[in-house]
Amino acid sequence: MANALALAISLWLYARAPRARGVSPPRAFWLGNELNPTWLGVDVKMFMYQPSLIGVNLLVVAFASAQRDLHGAITPQMACLLAFWWAYLFTHYVKEEFMLSTWDVLAENFGFMLVWGDLVYVPFLYSLPCWWLVDQTKPFATWQWAALSAAFLVSLWVFREANWQKERYKRTPGATIWGKQPQLVGGRLLASGFWGIGRKLNYTGEIAVYICFALTTGIERPWPYLLPLSLFVLLAQRAARDDRRCSEKYGAVWKDYCERVRFRMIPFLY
Numbered sequence: 001m002a003n004a005l006a007l008a009i010s011l012w013l014y015a016r017a018p019r020a021r022g023v024s025p026p027r028a029f030w031l032g033n034e035l036n037p038t039w040l041g042v043d044v045k046m047f048m049y050q051p052s053l054i055g056v057n058l059l060v061v062a063f064a065s066a067q068r069d070l071h072g073a074i075t076p077q078m079a080c081l082l083a084f085w086w087a088y089l090f091t092h093y094v095k096e097e098f099m100l101s102t103w104d105v106l107a108e109n110f111g112f113m114l115v116w117g118d119l120v121y122v123p124f125l126y127s128l129p130c131w132w133l134v135d136q137t138k139p140f141a142t143w144q145w146a147a148l149s150a151a152f153l154v155s156l157w158v159f160r161e162a163n164w165q166k167e168r169y170k171r172t173p174g175a176t177i178w179g180k181q182p183q184l185v186g187g188r189l190l191a192s193g194f195w196g197i198g199r200k201l202n203y204t205g206e207i208a209v210y211i212c213f214a215l216t217t218g219i220e221r222p223w224p225y226l227l228p229l230s231l232f233v234l235l236a237q238r239a240a241r242d243d244r245r246c247s248e249k250y251g252a253v254w255k256d257y258c259e260r261v262r263f264r265m266i267p268f269l270y
Helices: 001-014 023-033 048-071 076-093 096-101 103-107 112-126 140-170 203-215 223-250 252-260
Strands: none
Touching: 001 023, 001 112, 001 252, 023 096, 023 112, 048 076, 048 112, 076 203, 096 103, 096 140, 103 223, 140 203, 203 223, 223 252
C-alpha cells in the first residue's frame, strides 16, 4: 500500500510540472521536476516528513504493544527503543525550522526518490530492529541498557547540535557557538563548533543514532544493522554530492574551507 501511494504521488508530481530541458523522463520522475512543490498553500516536501517520522514511531509503539501482549511485559531494550524514538522526534519538532537549511530542502527536487524514502524507506526500514526485539525476551543487564542510552544521547547531541549550530548561524550570524563568536572562512562558511571539526559531522551523529537503534537487538544477528549500513551508504554519497555542489557555488572559498576542515564525516579518517 505504501509503495502504491508513493508511486501515485510521484506520478502526480511528475505530471504537474514540466521537466527541465535535457533531463530524461526517467531521471525527471526519479529526482522530480520541482524543488519545493506546493498544493493548496502547503509545502508538500515539508509535509511528507510527518507520515515519515510519525509513521516510524507508530510502528515502534505497535511492536512494543505486541511484545507486551505476547510475553506479558516489554524488555529494557524495547523500552530503550521507545525512549530513543521519543527523544528523536521531540528534538526534531522542538526546532523543526532547522529542516529549512538541510540538503533535502535546499538542493533536492521532490520526486520518487524522496517520496519513496518518506513513505516506505523511513517508516519501514527505520523500524527494522523491532522485528527482532518483539520476541527477544531475555532482558538487557542494567549496564547494557545504561551504556547504550549514554551512547545514544551523545550521538543525538552531535546530530542535532551540528544542525542547530548551522541554523543559528544562518538566522543570527552573531550568535555564539560554544560560547565563542563564530569563525568564518572567506566571510561565508562556518568553521566553528562541529563545523570546524568536520564538514558533515551531522551525518556522523545521525548514523551513530541508528547504530544505537540497531544495538537494542544485541549483536547476535546482522540484519538490524542493515539500517545504519544503508544510511551510511546514502549519506556518504550525499556528502560527496554536497561537496561538489559547494565547490561549484563557493569556488576558492570552498577550497580554503576544505584545507581548514579536512575531514568530511570521521575526524582523522574520512
